[in-house]
Amino acid sequence: MLQTAKNLLKEEKLVHSYPYDWRTKKPVVIRASKQWFINIADIKTTAKMVPQRELLKKVKFIPGSALNAMVEMMDRRPYWCISRQRTWGVPIPVFHHKTKDEYLINR
Incomplete structure (x- = not known):
């Protein structure tokens, strides 16, 4: 249609590079x-205090460098995405309404 209307500025072929899983060599569905x-701004200073830092050292981090990575992340970011941790962490205790786009979040 663009060619017919003489509105086509450029045409070229493109091969799309789809992301693949390095282990299975299969396409990744995004x-x-x-x-x-x-919001971790309120807990940031408390978590980095000496007594709390000592408590964190009692937690077994795998790999061990994850402790430093977590503390450094708290320095750089004001928010922490908790929905990505669902597969290995604690489920998010939230109810979502079936027909409305509303959430019930309370104690």
């Missing part, structure tokens, strides 16, 4: 999903 974030 889907958009809602993300849940927590």
Whole structure:
């Protein structure tokens, strides 16, 4: 249609590079999903205090360098995305209404 109307400025072939899983060599399906974030500004100073830091050292981090990575992340970011941790962490205790786009979040 663009060629017929003499509105085509340029045409070229393009090969799309689709993301593949390095282990299975199969295509990765990317889907958009809602993300849940927590504001860590209030807990940042408390978590980095000496007594709390000593408590963190009692937690077994795998790999061990994850402790430093977590503390450094808290320095750089005001929010933490908790919805990405669902597969290995604690489920997010939230109810979502079936027909309305509303959430019930309380104690």
